Amino acid sequence: MSDQLDALRAQLDDVNLKLLELINERGKIVQKIGEVKSKSGQKRFDPVRERKMLDIIAEHNKGPFDTDTLQHLFKQIFQLSLGLQEDDNRKALLV
Amino acid sequence: MSDQLDALRAQLDDVNLKLLELINERGKIVQKIGEVKSKSGQKRFDPVRERKMLDIIAEHNKGPFDTDTLQHLFKQIFQLSLGLQEDDNRKALLV
Numbered sequence: 001m002s003d004q005l006d007a008l009r010a011q012l013d014d015v016n017l018k019l020l021e022l023i024n025e026r027g028k029i030v031q032k033i034g035e036v037k038s039k040s041g042q043k044r045f046d047p048v049r050e051r052k053m054l055d056i057i058a059e060h061n062k063g064p065f066d067t068d069t070l071q072h073l074f075k076q077i078f079q080l081s082l083g084l085q086e087d088d089n090r091k092a093l094l095v
Numbered sequence: 096m097s098d099q100l101d102a103l104r105a106q107l108d109d110v111n112l113k114l115l116e117l118i119n120e121r122g123k124i125v126q127k128i129g130e131v132k133s134k135s136g137q138k139r140f141d142p143v144r145e146r147k148m149l150d151i152i153a154e155h156n157k158g159p160f161d162t163d164t165l166q167h168l169f170k171q172i173f174q175l176s177l178g179l180q181e182d183d184n185r186k187a188l189l190v
Contacts, residue, residue, distance in 0.1 A: 004131050005128065005131050005132070008124055008127055008128045008131065009128070009144070011124050012121065012124050012125070012128070012148075013148070013151060015117055015120055015121045015124065016121075016148055016151065016152065016169070017151070017155055018117055019114065019117050019118070019121070019169075019172070020152055020155055020156065020165065020169075022110055022113055022114050022117065023114070023160060023165065023168070024156070024157060024158060024159060024160055024165075025110055026107065026110045026111075026114070027158075027159045027160050028159060029103055029106050029107050029110065030107070031159060032103055033100065033103045033104070033107070036099050036100050036103065037100070049104070053107075053108070053111055056108060056111065056112070057111065057115055060112055060115055061115065061119070062119060063119060063122075064119060064122045064123060064126060064179055065118060065119055065122050065175065065179065069175055069178075070115065070118065073118070073171065073172070073175065074111070074114075074115075076168065076171070077114070077168070080160065080164055080168065083164075084159055084160065
């Protein structure tokens with residue numbers, strides 16, 4: 001029984017590290033989007049684009065998490081990513 | 096400029112779908128852990144194990160997100176996963 005638990009925990013650690021890598025990869029892409037947008041004077045936050053991303057989550061969700069739960073989590077990830085862009089802007093102002 | 100934005104957004108959509116898949120994969124593993132633990136009468140929530148997972152996040156974080164931000168996000172993912180086990184228990188009680 002304990003071996004089975006250990007094996008599942010090893011799987012979980014592996015998934016956690018993949019998630020960590022992907023969340024940071026996402027952060028880098030959002031930083032690049034922020035740079036492109038700031039050069040062309042576009043606003044960082046685009047509610048239509050955010051809605052579209054949430055719709056894609058809903059379309060592709062196969063569970064076990066329900067779509068509401070996942071959309072709530074993704075909204076937080078979106079918010080954190082926008083926070084990264086703000087940090088970049090603040091650094092740019094300080095240069 | 097718009098092509099560049101489109102390309103970055105396509106990358107972001109791709110990362111979102113991978114995240115969605117991994118979060119759900121994580122949910123399935125946690126459900127299995129819940130089953131194993133419930134058979135052996137162990138408690139679902141293990142603060143020592145959670146601390147260890149958060150330490151692993153800290154060790155492997157290469158940014159751009161800071162470790163505090165990521166640990167806060169992961170704690171929420173852990174919480175949601177425990178919620179899945181509760182749903183399973185509730186269903187089992189209803190059978």
